[in-house]
Amino acid sequence: MNRLFIIGLLIFCLPVQGQKSSIKIGKHENFFLTINEEETYVVLDKNFKSNTEPIRQETNINLKRNSIDIYLNWVNPLQYKIIFQDSIINDPRIEEIKKYFKENFTGLAGGTSLLKATSSNIRPLDCSNINGQDKVSKLFPEVYNSFPAGSFNAGTDLCKYWQLMYATLNLDLNKEEEKIKKIIKSIYAAKTPSEALQSHSDGIDIIKRLNDSDKEIIARLFYLNQESEAIEDDSMQVLKQKMQNLHQNISSSYDNIKKLVVLLKTYLGQIESSLKKEALDFDNHYRIKTLKLERGNSIELSISISKLELKDDFSVVEKSKIKEHHLLIQKYDFVTPKIATGVFYSSASLNSFGVATNDNDELIVTKNDIDKNTALTGVFLNFNFDIGSQFISPLFQIGVDPTKERPYLCVGGGISIPTNNFAISIGPIWTWNPELNDLDIDDVVDSTSVLEEDLTYEFSTSPRGFYIGFNYSF
Numbered sequence: 001m002n003r004l005f006i007i008g009l010l011i012f013c014l015p016v017q018g019q020k021s022s023i024k025i026g027k028h029e030n031f032f033l034t035i036n037e038e039e040t041y042v043v044l045d046k047n048f049k050s051n052t053e054p055i056r057q058e059t060n061i062n063l064k065r066n067s068i069d070i071y072l073n074w075v076n077p078l079q080y081k082i083i084f085q086d087s088i089i090n091d092p093r094i095e096e097i098k099k100y101f102k103e104n105f106t107g108l109a110g111g112t113s114l115l116k117a118t119s120s121n122i123r124p125l126d127c128s129n130i131n132g133q134d135k136v137s138k139l140f141p142e143v144y145n146s147f148p149a150g151s152f153n154a155g156t157d158l159c160k161y162w163q164l165m166y167a168t169l170n171l172d173l174n175k176e177e178e179k180i181k182k183i184i185k186s187i188y189a190a191k192t193p194s195e196a197l198q199s200h201s202d203g204i205d206i207i208k209r210l211n212d213s214d215k216e217i218i219a220r221l222f223y224l225n226q227e228s229e230a231i232e233d234d235s236m237q238v239l240k241q242k243m244q245n246l247h248q249n250i251s252s253s254y255d256n257i258k259k260l261v262v263l264l265k266t267y268l269g270q271i272e273s274s275l276k277k278e279a280l281d282f283d284n285h286y287r288i289k290t291l292k293l294e295r296g297n298s299i300e301l302s303i304s305i306s307k308l309e310l311k312d313d314f315s316v317v318e319k320s321k322i323k324e325h326h327l328l329i330q331k332y333d334f335v336t337p338k339i340a341t342g343v344f345y346s347s348a349s350l351n352s353f354g355v356a357t358n359d360n361d362e363l364i365v366t367k368n369d370i371d372k373n374t375a376l377t378g379v380f381l382n383f384n385f386d387i388g389s390q391f392i393s394p395l396f397q398i399g400v401d402p403t404k405e406r407p408y409l410c411v412g413g414g415i416s417i418p419t420n421n422f423a424i425s426i427g428p429i430w431t432w433n434p435e436l437n438d439l440d441i442d443d444v445v446d447s448t449s450v451l452e453e454d455l456t457y458e459f460s461t462s463p464r465g466f467y468i469g470f471n472y473s474f
């Protein structure tokens with residue numbers, strides 16, 4: 001008996017390992033999830049936002065209704081990538097019960113291009129009203145002064161200059177490129193929905209402006225290239241080279257802008273998605289998922305959070321994974337089944353048949369009732385009752401000794417300590433009793449094997465004694 005209590009004490013002192021947290025969601029409570037780099041927690045009552053429950057790496061969510069709306073605090077999608085993945089599984093509590101009886105009783109889930117233009121958009125420049133070298137020199141001194149002295153022809157070159165200006169007038173793509181980069185940086189840096197919305201508005205404006213001028217830009221580039229290719233006069237080669245260089249520079253800037261616009265549109269779309277389905281009664285929280293439970297099923301929900309960074313080319317890439325959570329979402333039940341292992345001490349009165357020698361030196365059948373007191377290993381199925389305490393919980397228990405061909409059956413009750421999964425239980429014990437089939441007491445037999453072959457084992461419907469058990473749920 002002392003040895004048994006030492007074993008029980010050792011089990012009781014086992015440290016908590018792999019303990020899952022558990023959160024109960026009432027019929028009228030919502031699930032407002034808040035995620036940041038330091039912590040993840042849930043607010044259950046919008047009226048008491050300080051009443052929070054931490055979400056650990058593994059957490060059970062017990063619902064008192066059949067569905068749940070998950071709301072998430074606004075997180076900048078350019079700074080963090082949060083992935084929610086859910087899958088429907090069989091309720092682990094039901095599987096726990098099935099597993100216990102089977103093993104112990106039956107041996108049992110694109111880019112957008114800018115507008116295109118064709119030569120039909122091009123209207124050739126009318127040079128008939130152009131005159132005066134002074135006018136060119138005053139309007140475009142930098143271009144005019146770049147020509148070698150005496151190489152400018154006021155009649156022929158003036159029209160070419162004006163065509164060049166037609167291709168570049170009011171076109172400052174470098175400035176537009178810097179504006180887009182600035183907007184992308186501001187979107188990435190946004191810490192609140194209002195900041196994100198302001199940057200989103202700026203991005204929409206510049207995309208609209210570029211789309212409005214897109215045809216004109218393409219037409220000017222086309223016309224500039226066409227005019228430069230048409231120049232054959234040796235005296236015009238300086239102008240031709242400048243026109244070709246200008247075409248190349250503008251085309252390069254234009255290509256860069258198109259790439260940035262594709263990124264900007266993607267980022268604006270992410271901001272728009274992150275601001276949809278705002279909670280009516282909780283600031284800066286947005287519904288990201290609705291989960292529904294069917295009878296007999298649970299839902300596994302994994303949440304992965306990664307840090308993102310903005311690269312020099314203004315793409316956003318994953319920098320590092322911050323943390324990951326695994327949630328088991330299931331229907332709340334007052335009773336929670338758990339398989340436990342441990343030892344139990346039994347005191348049972350058992351039938352026993354044997355042989356003895358009578359006065360005639362013959363072997364005869366005898367019967368002796370024996371009291372057996374022993375410590376045995378056991379596998380238990382504990383039904384724990386939720387009374388709202390983390391320190392004590394009543395339980396109903398079924399247990400067997402799996403090491404025997406005809407095991408003891410324990411049915412009892414007790415208490416468990418949920419914080420370390422330890423339980424103590426007591427109750428009656430049943431077993432299989434040997435019974436004589438054809439033989440009777442005092443019958444003469446030739447050997448003990450004759451007795452053994454005649455014995456049959458029947459399960460006793462009356463308790464044969466009592467047990468006390470110590471068990472631990474891993």
